[in-house]
Amino acid sequence: MISSIVARVSAAVLALAGFPLLFASDDLLPLLIPGMPSQATWLGQLVAAAWLSIAFYNWNTRDTLLGGIYGRPAVLLNLGVYLVSALSLLKVGPALPLVRLGAIPLALLAIVYAVLLLRGPLDRSAGR
Numbered sequence: 001m002i003s004s005i006v007a008r009v010s011a012a013v014l015a016l017a018g019f020p021l022l023f024a025s026d027d028l029l030p031l032l033i034p035g036m037p038s039q040a041t042w043l044g045q046l047v048a049a050a051w052l053s054i055a056f057y058n059w060n061t062r063d064t065l066l067g068g069i070y071g072r073p074a075v076l077l078n079l080g081v082y083l084v085s086a087l088s089l090l091k092v093g094p095a096l097p098l099v100r101l102g103a104i105p106l107a108l109l110a111i112v113y114a115v116l117l118l119r120g121p122l123d124r125s126a127g128r
Contacts, residue, residue, distance in 0.1 A: 002122040003066040006112055007058045010078055013105055014055035022048035032099055054081055067121035075116045082110035 021028060025044030029036050054077060065071050089103035116122065 003064065003071070004062050006066060006116070006122075007062040007064075007074075010082075010109055011055045011058035011062065013109065014051040014058070014081075017102075018048045018051035018055060021045070022052065032096070034096075050081070054078065065121050067116040067119070071121065072117070075113050079110060079113035079117055082106050082113060086110050 021044050025048065026038060026041040029041050029044045030038070057074070058078065061071075061074050064074070066075055086103045086106035089100055089106065092099050
């Protein structure tokens, strides 16, 4: 049950960030990164492709147990993407405080996946 909720929330977060970035990166990136040249907005589409791929993966694994021996690849994938994304957004200078706020949900999900990696499945039925 908990694994399903975590996978669904993760898929929703990545999809909500990925779809706008995929289809409107030429409008969004100059707002998020002042001074970004319009020729470089394809970088946003590459990030969106990665986030959407992981969102689809999470959606397809929403009924499996996260953590343990069989769910470890999904946990490592999500831990990696959320940890790197959160740290990257935290590194943004003080000129963009709104962008730094985006690191909060990413950091929380990184912590959840770190707990799943180190502790194992959080579902009660996992030990039975």
